[in-house]
Amino acid sequence: MDRNELQSALKKQAAFGTDIDLNSYDDNNDVHVQSTADMTTTGKEKLERVGIDLTETNRSATFVQVDNAAIEAKTKAQTPLELMNTGMAAKKYPELVEKYWWKAVKPDTDKYTAITALESEQGYFIRVKAGTKIDAPLQACVFMGHEDQLQRVHNVIILEEGAELNIISGCASDTNVEHGVHLGISEMFVGKGAKLSFTMIHSWGENVSVRPRTVTIVEEDGQFISNYVCMEKVKDIQMYPTTRLIGKGAVARLNSVLVAPTGSHMDIGGKAILEVPGTRAEIVTRSISTGGEIINRGNLTGQAEEIKAHLECHGLMLSNDGYIRAIPELAAESANAELSHEAAVGRIAPEEIEYLMARGMSEEDATATIVRGFLNVNIEGLPDSLAKKITDTLDTFSVHQGC
Amino acid sequence: MLNIEHLTVAVNGKTILRDINLHIAPGEVHVLFGPNGTGKSTLISTIMGFDRYKVLEGKIYFKGQDITDAPCYERAQLGIGVMIQRPPTIRGLSLQKMVEICGASPREVASMAKWMGMSDFLNRSVNDGFSGGELKRSELLQLMAQKPDLLLLDEPESGVDIENIALVGRAANYILQHTDCDKSHCEQPCCGQNTLCDENNPLKESRHSGLIITHLGHILKYVPAHTAHILYNGTLTCQSGDPLDVLHCISETGYEKCVRGICGRGKA
Numbered sequence: 001m002d003r004n005e006l007q008s009a010l011k012k013q014a015a016f017g018t019d020i021d022l023n024s025y026d027d028n029n030d031v032h033v034q035s036t037a038d039m040t041t042t043g044k045e046k047l048e049r050v051g052i053d054l055t056e057t058n059r060s061a062t063f064v065q066v067d068n069a070a071i072e073a074k075t076k077a078q079t080p081l082e083l084m085n086t087g088m089a090a091k092k093y094p095e096l097v098e099k100y101w102w103k104a105v106k107p108d109t110d111k112y113t114a115i116t117a118l119e120s121e122q123g124y125f126i127r128v129k130a131g132t133k134i135d136a137p138l139q140a141c142v143f144m145g146h147e148d149q150l151q152r153v154h155n156v157i158i159l160e161e162g163a164e165l166n167i168i169s170g171c172a173s174d175t176n177v178e179h180g181v182h183l184g185i186s187e188m189f190v191g192k193g194a195k196l197s198f199t200m201i202h203s204w205g206e207n208v209s210v211r212p213r214t215v216t217i218v219e220e221d222g223q224f225i226s227n228y229v230c231m232e233k234v235k236d237i238q239m240y241p242t243t244r245l246i247g248k249g250a251v252a253r254l255n256s257v258l259v260a261p262t263g264s265h266m267d268i269g270g271k272a273i274l275e276v277p278g279t280r281a282e283i284v285t286r287s288i289s290t291g292g293e294i295i296n297r298g299n300l301t302g303q304a305e306e307i308k309a310h311l312e313c314h315g316l317m318l319s320n321d322g323y324i325r326a327i328p329e330l331a332a333e334s335a336n337a338e339l340s341h342e343a344a345v346g347r348i349a350p351e352e353i354e355y356l357m358a359r360g361m362s363e364e365d366a367t368a369t370i371v372r373g374f375l376n377v378n379i380e381g382l383p384d385s386l387a388k389k390i391t392d393t394l395d396t397f398s399v400h401q402g403c
Numbered sequence: 404m405l406n407i408e409h410l411t412v413a414v415n416g417k418t419i420l421r422d423i424n425l426h427i428a429p430g431e432v433h434v435l436f437g438p439n440g441t442g443k444s445t446l447i448s449t450i451m452g453f454d455r456y457k458v459l460e461g462k463i464y465f466k467g468q469d470i471t472d473a474p475c476y477e478r479a480q481l482g483i484g485v486m487i488q489r490p491p492t493i494r495g496l497s498l499q500k501m502v503e504i505c506g507a508s509p510r511e512v513a514s515m516a517k518w519m520g521m522s523d524f525l526n527r528s529v530n531d532g533f534s535g536g537e538l539k540r541s542e543l544l545q546l547m548a549q550k551p552d553l554l555l556l557d558e559p560e561s562g563v564d565i566e567n568i569a570l571v572g573r574a575a576n577y578i579l580q581h582t583d584c585d586k587s588h589c590e591q592p593c594c595g596q597n598t599l600c601d602e603n604n605p606l607k608e609s610r611h612s613g614l615i616i617t618h619l620g621h622i623l624k625y626v627p628a629h630t631a632h633i634l635y636n637g638t639l640t641c642q643s644g645d646p647l648d649v650l651h652c653i654s655e656t657g658y659e660k661c662v663r664g665i666c667g668r669g670k671a
Contacts, residue, residue, distance in 0.1 A: 352491045354453050359505050359549060360479040369504070373495025373528070 001107050001117070009107070009114035016297070017238030017267050020209050022115060025150035025181050029120065031069040032146050039066070042175045043145055049232075050170025050201040051386045052141045060136040063124045065153065067146045070122065081134055081165065082127040086154050089125035096127075100156055104187035104215035104244075112183045112211045116152045123153040123185070128163035130191070137166040144173040144180050144208065153184040159194035159222075167196070168386060171210075172203040179207055186214040190222040192247060199227040199386070204234035206263050212239040220247025229390060230266065231259040233292070240269035240297060245279035255377045256285040257390075260292025262321060269297030274307040274337075281309040286375050291319040299329040302337030309338070315345035316374055318367075404429045404553055404612040405450070410461035412442075412449045418459065419445045421637045427553070432579060432613040432626060434646040437634035438658050443616045444488065446634065447555045450614070451485045452478045465553065484551025484578070486542040488558055492530045498541060499525040507548035519544045519574060520567075535562020536571075543574040554578050554613040560621045572625025579611045579626065620650040635662050 013019045033039055036054055039047075047054060056062055061075040061083045070085040082089075090097050107117035124140050144151050159165055173180055182204070190196045196216075204210055218224045224243055243252040254270050272281035287294045300309040315324035328341040348370050356366035376391075405427040412420040419442045427433050437443050449456040450463060452475040463471045470478055493501070498521065502512045516522045519540045524533070533541055539559055546554065559571050615622060623646055631646035632639050633653070640662045652661040 349491060350454065352493055354475060355487075355491050355493070356504070357475040358451055358453075358479055358485050358487075359501070359545060360476055361504065362476050363474070366476075369496060370493060373493055376495035 001102070003118065006107060006114045006118050010111050010118075012108065012110050012114065014110040014112065014211070014238065016240060016269070017211070018236060020112075020181055020211070020236075022111065022150060022181065024148075025179070026146070026148040027115075027119075027150040027152075029068045029122075030146075031071070033066050033071060035071055036064055039143070040145065040174060043143060043172075046172040046174065046203055047141055047143065047170060049203045050141065050172050051168045051199070051389065052139050052170045056139075058136050059139050060134050061138040063138075063140040065122060065124070065142045067144060067149050067151055068122050070124070073124065076136075079134065080129060080132045081138065082125070083138065084125050085121075086123040086125045086156055087121035089156070090121055096156075096158070100158060100187065100189060102187070104189065104217050105185050105213055109213060113185055113213050115150075116154055116183050116185050119152055121154050122151075123155040125156045126165070126167070127158045128160060128165050128194075130160040131162045132160075133164040134166070137168050139168045139170070141169075142171045142182070142184065144177055144182060147177060147179060149177070149180045151180065151182045153182070153186075155184070155186040155188075157186070157188040157196070157198075159190050159196050161192040162194060163191065164195045165197070167198045169198065169200045170203075171200070173205045173208045175205065177205050177208060180205075181209045182211070184210075184212040184214075186212065186241075188214070188216040188224070190216065190218040190224050190250075192219045193221045194219075195223040195225075197225045197227075200229070202228075202230040202234065202237070203232050204237070206233045207235050209235055210237040210239070212237075212241070214239065214241035216241070216243045216252070218243065218245050218247065218250040218252060221249040222247065222251075224250075224252045226252070226254045228254075228256040228268070230268075231257065233261045233264050234266065235263070236265045238267040240271060242271040242273065243281065244273045244275060245281065246275050248276055248278040250276075250279045252281045254281075254283045256287075257375050257377060258285070258287040258294055259375070260287070260289045260294045260322065262291030262319070264292030266292065267295040267297070269299070271299040271301070272309055273301045273303065274309055275303050277304045277306040279304070279307050282312075283310075284312045284377055285314070286377055287313075287315045287324055288371060288375065289315070289317050289319060289322040289324050291321040293322050294324045295327065296325065297327045297329070298341065299331070300339045300341070301331040301333070302339050303333045305334045305336040307334075307337050307339075309340075311339075311341035311343075313341070313343040314374070316371065317345065317347055318371070404431070404466065405614070406464040407450070408462045408464070410449070410463065411459045412445055413457045413459050414445060414455055419637055420449070423461070423639050425632070425639060427612045427614060429610040429612060431630065432615065432628040434620075434623065434628045434631040434649075435614060435616045435634055436618075436631060436649060436653055436658075441634050442637050443634050444557050447485060447557050447614065447616065448487075450478075450555060451475060451483060479549070479551075482552035483555065484546045484549045484553070485555040486539070486546060486557060486559060488561065490530050490538060490542060492528060492532075494528050494531060496529050497526055498529050498544070501529045502545055502548045505545045505548035506550065511548065515544055515547050519547070520570065536564055536567045539563050539571050540567070540574070543571060543578070546578050547574065551578070552611055554611065556613065556615045556622075558616050558618065560617065560619065568621050569625060572622050575613070575615075575622065576626050579613050620646070623647060623650070633658060633662050635659070
């Protein structure tokens, strides 16, 4: 797409979410820290909260971008995967740019994709060659530490035929950032028979706006498992990741766990397009408002025969402030499509609380136990340490404060 | 153990129970008969302290303490345990965790679950998709861990197949510590209190009490009960010494005649 077209797309508002004036941010590519060792103590703590282990125990590779500069991209010895800055990969592999860059996400989708496509490319490139299975997870972190920062990220993930990879993607901003915007474009390609587990954990601040744009393309017999966890305050996040199942036997499972404290606005969607026969998809969302605003958009589009997909969207309101809106959408475009959804939003059933109280728990403990159970979706592909961290966070859940 | 005096209870503004008096001494198991809709479950729910059940008059004493206004969890902590008819599903909370919450160590959970035939259910969400019999076994497993001094059972046999009624009965008995195990069962957890396993002791006198709602009385084959009551039109009419006699009377002549008959003999 030529630059003129992208320039004009800079004015294009997104389909959902409040329009953000990108001119009010500082779009620089400066290197603000040289290495993770230079990061602030609060910054390092934030990384840990989003599943990034700086000791790199049980990790196959680590990528860290701070603001708009990649400060670390390293792969453990003898690990057959490629990890580098997207801009560097573009120079090294022009043929891959031709085949993959901006082929899943259209660069003129909206102003956020356009501005990211116009600039030199930040973000990470990951490739696993055919038949290669990587056991330990790769961790990738995009961190915002600079005030007023406009952060651009373009990630390209390629799993060739039969490859397997588990990615932990942690995004966070430093506690002192009072004004910032994160634009994260991710294009993921899951090849024939490949399996990608992608777990994204967010920990933004109360003054940060976030606009991820993600499209995943899954080929024949490929599996895509996506987990999204956001349990902390974020000023305004809007995303609607889309998964296209384009080969027979392709499967997608998308889980989201959301907790919105007062002052948060989360517009989190999820869409699966079942383009060919014999594809399956499942979208499960659990959301809790402790005073914040949550919009759950879910969409299953069945374009072919013999497809099956289910959408499950459950929300708990734990406060009189805020709201949860569930907007499930099903579209069948063939006679033999099986699409279903289940949505429920409301309070905790009082009989559940009393049931636990009759076993000796106080009302507050009973409520917290039910909430933890509610959020306890079976998140597959997490290393034990990260699963434990999420469970621990849930264990500290207080009905009044959130996580 | 439990003393209920002149208790009047309303649900959603409608009076269900009137002037109930009930005294259960330590070690006694009482049976509550009565037609559907007469307030049996209301009585058990009121003793447990569930929110919807409003005490308009009267007092409930447990172990000498006035618990009329105590919250439900305090009553549980004092030693009251209940099996309700339709327990809710707690999604995402495993049965294993639930039994631990009730007071068992992970090892105890494993052996109790094995005995209750619930080993395969420990990783499932509490009551999620359980059949009628599985629900009762899940409840009893939790109560085993809770070890209440006063056990309240609301129709423990409903929805349970004949084979499992014996298991349900024995589990209730174990919780009440009225063990029916013989020497050959000494390795089973139910026999933790089994004095038959100790040559020198006579059968230990249990101090645990129970109140059981039953229609058909199958559970009485396994749980020795001392006294039966008939709850009729919101009131406890009278009581008889032998629950099996009362059950026989009800099945022969119906509740109304039986109530009059027993009361007529002045056994109230």
